[in-house]
Amino acid sequence: MKLAGLNTIENAHEESVWAVTWVPETDSRPPLLLTGSLDESVKIWESDDLILKGTNTGHCLGVVSVACHPSGVIAASASLDSFVRVFDVETNATIATLEAPPSEVWQMKFDPKGTVLAVAGGGSASVKLWDTATWQLIVTLSVPRPESSKPSDKGGSGKFVLSVAWSLDGRNLACGSMDGTISVFDVARAKFLHHLEGHFMPVRSLAYSPIHPRVLYSASDDAHIHMYDAEGKSLVGAMSGHSSWVLSMDVSPDGTALATGSSDRTVRLWDLSMRAAVQTMSSHKDQVWGVAFRPPGVTGVRAGRLVSVSDDKSISLYDYS
Amino acid sequence: MGCVYIPVQHSDEEVRVVLNQLPLDANDILDILKAEQASLDLWLIIAREYFKQGYVEQFQQILEEGSSPEIDEYYADVKYDRIAILNALGAYHSYLGKCESKGAKKDDHFISATKYYNKASRIDIHEPSTWVGKGQLLLAKGDLEQASGAFKIVLDGNKDNVPALLGQACVQFSRGRYSDSLELYKRALKVYPSCPGAVRLGIGLCRYKLGQFDKARQAFQRVLQASELDPDNVEALVALGLMDLQINKGDEIQKGMEKMQAAFEIYPYCAVALIYLANHFFFTGRHHAVERLTDTALAVSEPGLQKSHSFYNLARSYHTKGDYEKAGFYYMASVKEISRPHDFVLPYYGLGQVQLKLGDFRGSLSNFEKVLEVYPENGESLRVVGHIYVQLGQTEKALDVLRKATRIDPRDAQAFLELGELLISSDAGAALDAFKTTSLLKLHFTYARHESHLLASGNHFMVSQARSLLKKSGGKAPIELLNNIGVLHFDKGDFELAKQTFKEALGNGVWLDLVDGKFCSSAVDSDQFCDMQLFQRLQERGDPVELQWDKVTTLFNYARLLEQLHDAEKASILYRLILFKYPDYQDAYLRLAAIAKSRNNIQLSIELIGEAIKVNEKCPDALSMLGALELKNDDWLKAKETFRAAREATDGKDSYSALSLGNWNYFAAARSEKKGAKLEATHLEKAKELYTKVLVQHPANLYAANGAAVVLAEKGQFDVSKEIFTQVQEAASGSIFVQMPDYQNCLRKFYYNTDTQVLLYLARTHYEAEQWQDCKKTLLRAIHLAPSNYTLRFDAGVALQKFSASTLQKTKRTADEVSDPISFFSPFVRSTVAELKNAVRVFSQLSAASNHHIHGFDEKKIETHVGYCKHLLDAAKVHCEAAEREELQNRQRLEVARQVALAEEARRKAEEQRKYQLEKRKQEDEIKQVRQQEEQFERKKEQWKSSTPASKRKDRSHADDEEGGHSENRRRKGGKRRKRDKKPQYEMDEVEPNTMYEDDDDMDDIDTNLVNNHEKDKDQMNRQENDGEENTQDLLAAAGLEDSDVEDDMNDPPSTKYRRKRALSDSDEDEPSDRKAESGQNRESLAEPESDGEFREKEELHRDTYEEDED
Structure with missing residues (x-):
């Protein structure tokens, strides 16, 4: 289990790069990379050489999240002005513009089957689900305010929803909030199930394990990574090592490793069986806002890839083996 | 029952005087004696009887009467009895003089004793008993030579005169000629085998002094045992006790003390017994008994060494109890009783220690130097002297002294340790070497000597070699040293080395498995920081969970190191392990609480601090932290109480708690806007009071000054507050608030770019500079960080x-x-x-x-x-x-x-064409004509060209107008700005914020600037x-x-700056909402002391320092 640097593009964007995702390969082309930046653009890159394939403009204010449909045909990008733009990866044709005021837009994720797009709704304390066929709002999953809510809870920022994650079967959805609680929903019934507690600072990234359907990983500003039994409501383990906020996290496709990006400018690789950091990459010069493992392709033979993006405007690509 | 018969004059009758029924009034007897003209030996017998029964006055009265001139006259021929009476009086007075402590009275007694003896000599110069008496007197006066002479005169006359023999023996004993003295005692005993115990006592003492302890013991025992002797002889008891004590074994000491106690019961005023009893009680910790005994001892003991001992005992008792003032006083008294330090050096040592404690370094130094005079190679004193030199700032001398200490005894690892500690401040590397040396020393003297030389020469390479030698020889350094070395590495930032050292110090144990994560497969509960189940499970499984007491500190430090390396999880496991075995280890609770706090888990943190406070409810650190947490949790009332308690726990000396209380009051004032102005005013007043208090204690406390200034500003005293702010800012140069233009660096350096507040400052700077795009981007970044x-x-x-x-x-x-x-x-x-x-x-x-x-x-x-x-x-x-x-x-x-x-x-083309044609046509025509035509054409061309420059000139004049407008502006700004060019807006505004920060001192100018800017904007618009x-x-x-x-x-x-400016310029037009915003800012800046507190927490590292021996 190790990472080896493959390629780095300095100044990939004019400003901080805030979001990254992989576009799965299609029959006609290899996998691509999608990055979003404060410079209001979304760029498409060819892996492994990181050749710029296209630049999408049209967003105002920084691009905070990018997500790609499992088919690899369409993708979505979201910016601080609370618009979600859905577009065709090949042609950059706008398919839809989603907006649900006054809800902002933070992390977005397509469900594993690709029928629903989940969007973290920030201060609206909810997750919006959009139908990917009609691009209509299906439902709003609201995070219930805690019973013991104190009036002093500053402006309700407690349940500000930042991050989302789909379970492997697409039946459950977890969302992380500013106050550190994670809420789990039953998507089919649009029902809130329970909270997962343990963090007390913003949870900026969530991911379900691809091999243990109940296991949910969370990354938080408290510099810790937690492992939860998402159904049993219990904290299974915690890992520490970053010296500052953990901003992003992804689980390797084989489910044995975790990659995290942090404000401490490092990317760390964690061995989940040892529950310890096995490698620290320090190639970035500023906080690392996004990390993503390449999903296994249809052919699935090529070695694993990890990408990281940072405030230093660069993109780094690693070989994961 | 003895009685004497006084013959009645001129008859055969006698008056029977029963000796134990002597009348209280001596005159009754005197009358009889005088009336019947009784023989003088009767006088003497009766007087002696009075003396034996304790009626000293009557004794004196009879004898004085018996030596009066009338008696001399009347009994002129009775030489011997008159001499005996005089001698008795002389002996009595020399005894009184000997007992008397006050100089003048003592002399009086000696003088009258001398008078009586002289009188006796006048009666018969050869009377030996007079000479013996004189000898005793001289002995009591300490005049050994003359005393010896007096005894010699007697002995020359009769070499078996027992009193003279004893006297001479005493003289020899005092002179330190113990064998001579012993001979004399022996002779006395031979001559007079049934002599009193005192003789045997003398023999015992001589033998004791000569080192014949067994024989001495026999002698003492004979004094006590022989029934005809003196079974209650205190001196013998004490001497035996002393001997027992000196054997220094448990039961012997017990016996010795019993004897001392017996002596004390027989005669409660024996100074030696008192002193030794006190000494004993000192070591058994019964200080009250010590003081009582010593008080008595002081009353009875002779001036000089004994008194000194008594004072020393008393001082030592107070010293141990921590009453340094009194201890110092008594040490001083003890020292005063000693003429030369050589006699009894301990009080100097104690006095030095107390003075050191009380901060009187110079006094302490001189006392320790006295100790060193006596014992020039006393390692402890050398170390202390070294320490004092450090305190006095004379590092060089300190190093010299300590090096001397290490040189005198190169095995003195303690001194090396001290040397190392000393070097930490100046040269951490050398200190590390010193510690290494220490660790070597403890094990391998040879290497250590080698290395101490190396250390002096600073040869690091050789040191490391020596160390490897040590390793080869398989030695293992003691844990405290490794701990200290580890801490040093930690302080120097060599975390890896520190880790290794700590690990080496800890050796094998359950913690290794814990840190290596072998047990992490077990589930962790959500209240992970209190969880002890892990260890219980381990124990149930049969794995021993052990933690030796001497490893706790090192383990704690190791956990601190892990924390520093951001491995809070493992650190917390170790802290919990410590608490599992040692539930009273408060610091572990505090660290766990700090970890929880840093993760924003306020509730848990409060619980953990609660545990810590259970251990010690007066711990100011715990209380302060609890207060901060409660404040964070919006528990205002509780926070106030806690801060108060913290403040009380430190007698108000802890500025952090006072500051926190001040802040609390300020917040309360800012908060209670709705509740009414009165409340606000009281809170502000309190806040100000608290800040001022802190400032009085710590004039350099920035937070307090800042707080005071904020309160003053709030109360409208802008001038004062401005001044304070400026001072704070000057003092804080180097802190982030001053380096405004360097926000970016600051962000990177201190906050991993995660502090939105600083981003906000940066945005503000951009805003002021009208760099809108940068401002926008910065704000967007901040939003991204804090959605x-x-x-x-x-x-x-x-x-x-x-x-x-x-x-x-x-x-x-x-x-x-x-x-x-x-x-x-x-x-x-x-x-x-x-x-x-x-x-x-x-x-x-x-x-x-x-x-x-x-x-x-x-x-x-x-x-x-x-x-x-x-x-x-x-x-x-x-x-x-x-x-x-x-x-x-x-x-x-x-x-x-x-x-x-x-x-x-x-x-033109057409014309050219025409010209060409004309030329062609009239080629043969006259040249003049052609020229004329050409000139005309040229003129025309010129004319046409000149139209373009004219328009240019017009443009320029327009530009000049622009310039004029600017220069006008410039003039109005009082030449404040040097840079200026044709694209003024950007350039100028970039300069502007900078100048603003530079010109800290004149706020008015800045205000003018602002106003000018303002006007300028309007101007442009106009x-x-x-x-x-x-x-x-x-x-x-x-x-x-x-x-x-x-x-x-x-x-x-x-930013402090702007706030100040705002406060100054806009005070009048403040709307309420504005005020709110402002106090918000103040609140942020006030929140700073919290980080101070955190810093304090962080700094808490345990170092095993050796503790100075109290003795």
Whole structure:
């Protein structure tokens, strides 16, 4: 289990790069990379050489999240002005513009089957689900305010929803909030199930394990990574090592490793069986806002890839083996 | 029952005097004696009987009567009895003189004793008993030579005179000639075998002094055992006790003490017994008994060494109890009783220690130096002297002394340790070496000697070699040393080395498995920080969970190291392990609480501190932390109580708790706006009082000064507060608030770019510099970091709005100035319009969100902004159209010009053609004619050319006008700015914030600057208006609105500087909402001391320092 640097593009964007995702390969082309930046653009890159394939403009204010449909045909990008733009990866044709005021837009994720797009709704304390066929709002999953809510809870920022994650079967959805609680929903019934507690600072990234359907990983500003039994409501383990906020996290496709990006400018690789950091990459010069493992392709033979993006405007690509 | 018979004069009758029924009034007896003219030996017998029964006065009265001149006359021929009476009186007075402690009375007694003896000598100069008495007197006076002479005279006459023998023996004993003395005692015993125990006592003492302890013991025992002797002889008891004590074994000491006690019971005023008893009780810790005994001892003991001992005992007792003042006093008394330090050096040592404790370094130094005079190679004293030199700042001397200590005894690892500790401050590397040396020393003397030399020469390479030698020899350094070495590495930032060292110190144990994560498969509960189940499970499984007491500190330090390496999880396991075995280890609780706090888990943190406080409810650190947590948790009342308790726990000396209380009061004042002005005033007053108190204690405390200034500003005393702020700022140079332009560096250095507050400052700087795009980007970054902070969104909206407004103004000017407006114009307007739309969107979103009560903005205010932006949009539209129109016109104009040029060209070509033809036709014509024609043509050409320069000149004059306007501006600003050029807006404003920060001292100037800027803006707008463009009227109105908004909104990004400025300039026009915002900023800056507290927590590292021996 190790990472080896493959390629780095300095100044990939004019400003901080805030979001990254992989576009799965299609029959006609290899996998691509999608990055979003404060410079209001979304760029498409060819892996492994990181050749710029296209630049999408049209967003105002920084691009905070990018997500790609499992088919690899369409993708979505979201910016601080609370618009979600859905577009065709090949042609950059706008398919839809989603907006649900006054809800902002933070992390977005397509469900594993690709029928629903989940969007973290920030201060609206909810997750919006959009139908990917009609691009209509299906439902709003609201995070219930805690019973013991104190009036002093500053402006309700407690349940500000930042991050989302789909379970492997697409039946459950977890969302992380500013106050550190994670809420789990039953998507089919649009029902809130329970909270997962343990963090007390913003949870900026969530991911379900691809091999243990109940296991949910969370990354938080408290510099810790937690492992939860998402159904049993219990904290299974915690890992520490970053010296500052953990901003992003992804689980390797084989489910044995975790990659995290942090404000401490490092990317760390964690061995989940040892529950310890096995490698620290320090190639970035500023906080690392996004990390993503390449999903296994249809052919699935090529070695694993990890990408990281940072405030230093660069993109780094690693070989994961 | 003895009785004497006084023969009645002139008859055979006798008066029977029963000796134990002597009348209390001596005159009764005297009358009889005188009346019957009884023989003088009867007088003496009766007097002696009085003395034996303790009636000293009667004894004296009879003898004095018996030695009066009438008696001398009457009994002139009874020589011997008269001498005996005189001698008895002399002996009595020498005894009194010997017992008397006061100099004058002592002398009186000795004088009268001498008088009596002299009188006796006059009666018969050869009487030996008189000489013996004289000898005793001289002995009592300490005049050994003369005493010896007196005894010698007697012995020359009769070599078996027992009293003289004893006297001489005493003299020899005092002279230290113990064997001579022993011989004399022996002779006395031979001559007079049934002599009193004192003789045997003397023999015992001599033997004791000669080192024949067994024989001495026999002698002492015989004194006590022999029934005919003196079974209650205190001296013998004491001597035996002493001997027992000196064997220094448990039961012997017990026996010795029993004897001392017996002696004490027989005679409660025996100083030696008292002193030794006190000494014993000192070691058994019964200080009360020590003091009582010593008080008695002081009353009875002879001046000099004994008194000194007594004082020393007393001092030592107080010393141990921590009453340094009294201890110092008694040590001093003890020292005063000693003529030479050589006699009894311990009180000097104690006095030195006490003075050291009380901070009297010089006094202490001189005392320790006295100790060193006596024992020049006393390692402890050398170390202390070294320590004092350190305190006095004479590091060189200290090093010398310590090095001497290490040289004298190279095995003295303690001294090396001290040396190492000393070196830490100056040279951590050398200190490390010293510690290493110490660790070596403890094990391998050979290497250590080698290395101490190396250390002196600073040869690091050799040190490491020595160390490897040590390793080869398989030695293992003691844990405390490794711990200290580890801590040193830790302090130096060599975390890896520290880790290794700690691990080495800890050796094998359960912690290894814990740290290696072998047990992590077990589930962790959500209340992970209190969880002890892990260890219980381990124990159930049969794995021993053991933690030796001497490893706790090292384990704690190891955990601290892990924490420093951001491995809080493992650190917490180790802390819990410590607590599992040692539930009273408060610091582990505090660290766990700190970890929980850093993870924002307030509840858990409070619980953990609760545990810590259970261990020690007066721990100020725990209380302060608890207070901070409660404040964070919005538990105002509790926080106040806790801070109070913390303050009391430290007798108000802890500035942190006082500051926190001050802050609390300030917040309370800021909070209670609704509750009424009175309450606010009281809170402010309290806050000020507290800040001032802290300032009195620590005049350099920035937080307190800052707090005081804030309160003063709040109360409207701006002048004073301004002054304090300036001072704070000057003092804090190097802190982040001063390095305004260096925010970016600061962010990177201190906060991993995660501090939105600093980002906000940065945005503010950009805003002031009118770098709108940078400002916007910075704000967006901040939003990205703190998504739920709607203030940032609001600020972003304001930035967008301001950006649009200023671009709209600028476009117009550039349109005037730039010769080719087309490429410049439309992109500006287009981007402006886009940004305006964004601004509208941001504001309307905020406005919508305000329905959810997510943030605290005034809806109306947002609406105003929305309105203004929309208005600007409209304006921009018109503007845009105008611009486009102008663009069109420009294009048309250019087209016309091009056509004109084309026509001209055509015309010229035609003319040329014509000329050519003419030339061709009239080639043969006269040359003159041709020339004329040519000249004419040239003139024409000239004329045509000159039209272009003329227009250029006109342009330039226009530009001059612009310049003039600027220079006028410049003049008005009082030459404040040096830089200035044709594109003034950007350049100038970049300079502006800088100068502003540089000119800390004159606020007024800055204010003027601001005002000037303001005016300048208006000026420019006026000019634009005068330019005759349409719509500027609207724009001006809009700008007016905008300006007032800016005043309100953009003071959100706070900085001490701006706050100050705001406080100074806008005090009158403050609206309530404005005030709120302001106090918000103050609150942020006030929150700073918290980090101070955290820092303190962090710094808490345990170092095993050796503790000075109290003795």
